[in-house]
Amino acid sequence: MKQQTLAIHTAPERIDPHGALSMPVYHSAAFEFDSAADMEGAFTGRLHKASYSRVVNPTVAYLEDKVTSLTGATATYAFNSGMAAIHNALVTFAESGKNIVTSKHLFGNTFSLIGGTLRRFGVKAKFIDLTDISKVREAVDADTCCIYAEIITNPQMEVADFRALADIAHQHNIPLIADTTIIPFTRFSAKDLGIDIEVVSSTKYISGGATSLGGLMINYGRFDFVDKRVRMELLYNLGAIMTPHAAYMQTLGLETLEARYAMQSANALAIAKALREVEGIESVNYVGLEDNPYYELSRSQFGDTAGAMLTFDLPTREDCWKLIDNVKLIRRATNLFDNRTLIIHPASTIFGNFPASVRRSMQVNDTTIRLSVGLEHPEDIINDIKQAIQ
Numbered sequence: 001m002k003q004q005t006l007a008i009h010t011a012p013e014r015i016d017p018h019g020a021l022s023m024p025v026y027h028s029a030a031f032e033f034d035s036a037a038d039m040e041g042a043f044t045g046r047l048h049k050a051s052y053s054r055v056v057n058p059t060v061a062y063l064e065d066k067v068t069s070l071t072g073a074t075a076t077y078a079f080n081s082g083m084a085a086i087h088n089a090l091v092t093f094a095e096s097g098k099n100i101v102t103s104k105h106l107f108g109n110t111f112s113l114i115g116g117t118l119r120r121f122g123v124k125a126k127f128i129d130l131t132d133i134s135k136v137r138e139a140v141d142a143d144t145c146c147i148y149a150e151i152i153t154n155p156q157m158e159v160a161d162f163r164a165l166a167d168i169a170h171q172h173n174i175p176l177i178a179d180t181t182i183i184p185f186t187r188f189s190a191k192d193l194g195i196d197i198e199v200v201s202s203t204k205y206i207s208g209g210a211t212s213l214g215g216l217m218i219n220y221g222r223f224d225f226v227d228k229r230v231r232m233e234l235l236y237n238l239g240a241i242m243t244p245h246a247a248y249m250q251t252l253g254l255e256t257l258e259a260r261y262a263m264q265s266a267n268a269l270a271i272a273k274a275l276r277e278v279e280g281i282e283s284v285n286y287v288g289l290e291d292n293p294y295y296e297l298s299r300s301q302f303g304d305t306a307g308a309m310l311t312f313d314l315p316t317r318e319d320c321w322k323l324i325d326n327v328k329l330i331r332r333a334t335n336l337f338d339n340r341t342l343i344i345h346p347a348s349t350i351f352g353n354f355p356a357s358v359r360r361s362m363q364v365n366d367t368t369i370r371l372s373v374g375l376e377h378p379e380d381i382i383n384d385i386k387q388a389i390q
C-alpha cells in the first residue's frame with residue numbers, strides 16, 4: 001500500500017474490544033498481567049506487552065507502529081518533544097571522551113544540547129561545515145560516535161550531501177543521525193539516503209496543527225544494540241516517553257499529513273516566488289526556488305517539495321521588527337507548520353540569548369525574517385506582507 005493509505009489503515013496490534021475506529025487513549029499508568037511469568041517476560045523485554053506507561057503504552061505504541069510502517073524502519077520510539085527525541089538519540093551513541101561531528105547550523109536548542117549540556121558530561125563537539133565533505137572526512141576520528149545533521153538547516157537553509165555523509169559514517173562504523181523535521185518522512189526515504197537514525201519534531205507537521213509536543217526517533221536497524229538501549233535503558237531511566245493523549249492527537253495528525261503538507265508546501269513555493277517581486281524585500285531563501293544553490297541537491301534527496309518554511313531579508317533589523325509589528329493576518333509566534341502562518345525574527349528570539357559573535361558564526365543574521373507557511377490562501381498571506389511593508 002502507498003504511504004497515504006498506510007497512514008490511515010495501519011492495523012493496531014490488538015483489536016479493540018469495543019471496535020473503536022480510532023485508537024483509544026489509554027490513560028493508565030500501569031497495566032495488569034495474568035501471571036508471574038508474563039510479568040517477567042514484559043520486564044525483561046521478551047514479551048511485548050504494556051507494563052508501565054513510562055516504558056510502553058498502547059496508544060503511544062500505535063503511533064510508533066504507524067511511523068515504522070510508513071518509513072520502512074525497524075522501530076520507532078515516541079518522546080514527549082523533539083528535543084527529548086534528539087537527546088535520547090544522541091545518548092544512545094555518545095559517552096564521555098567521544099565526539100559528535102556536526103555543524104553550527106543547527107536548531108538552537110540542539111546546538112546548545114551538543115555544545116553545552118552534553119559537553120558537561122564529557123562529550124565533545126566538532127562543529128564543521130557539513131557541506132564540505134573533505135572537512136567531514138578530516139573531522140571523523142576513532143573517538144567519533146556519530147555524524148549529526150539537519151536535512152535543511154534553519155534559518156540558513158543549507159543542504160548537505162547525505163549519501164556522502166553516510167558513506168563516511170559507515171566506513172567508521174558509526175551512525176548518521178539526521179533531523180528531518182523540515183520535510184515529512186512520507187516524502188522521501190531516509191533509509192535510501194543512508195540515514196541510520198532519523199529524529200523528527202512531531203510537534204511540527206505531524207501533530208496536525210500545533211496540537212501537542214512530540215518527538216520521534218526512527219531506527220533503521222544498522223546497529224543491533226540500539227533497540228535494547230532505548231527500550232530497556234533510556235525509556236526507563238530518562239522517562240521522556242510521549243504522553244498517551246499527545247500520541248492520540250499525533251496519530252490523527254499523521255492521517256491528514258499528506259493533504260496538509262501538499263497544500264502547505266505548494267503555498268510556500270507560491271509565497272516565495274511572489275515575495276521576490278515585492279519592493280523592499282532584498283532576497284528570499286527557499287530551497288524550492290529553481291535558482292537556489294541547493295535546489296538540485298534537495299530534489300535529488302528529498303523529492304519535489306521543499307517544506308513550508310522560508311526566510312527573507314530586509315535591509316535592517318529595524319525593518320524586520322516593523323514588518324513583524326504590522327502584519328495583521330500572520331501570527332507572531334515561534335513553531336513551524338501550524339495551520340496558520342507564523343512569523344518570527346530568529347536572531348532576537350530563538351537565538352536571542354546567544355552572543356552576537358556566536359550568532360554571526362551560525363550565520364543567523366539580524367536582517368532575516370522566518371515564515372512558517374500555513375493553510376491559508378497564499379494571496380492573503382502575500383497581501384498581508386505587502387501591506388506591512390508599506
Ligand SMILES: *Cc1c(COP(=O)(O)O)cnc(C)c1O
Pocket residue numbers: 081082083084107110150154179181182201202203204213214215336
Ligand atoms: C522544533 C524543532 C526541534 C525541537 O522540537 P520540539 O518538539 O520543539 O522539542 C528540533 N529540530 C527542528 C528542526 C525543529 O524545527
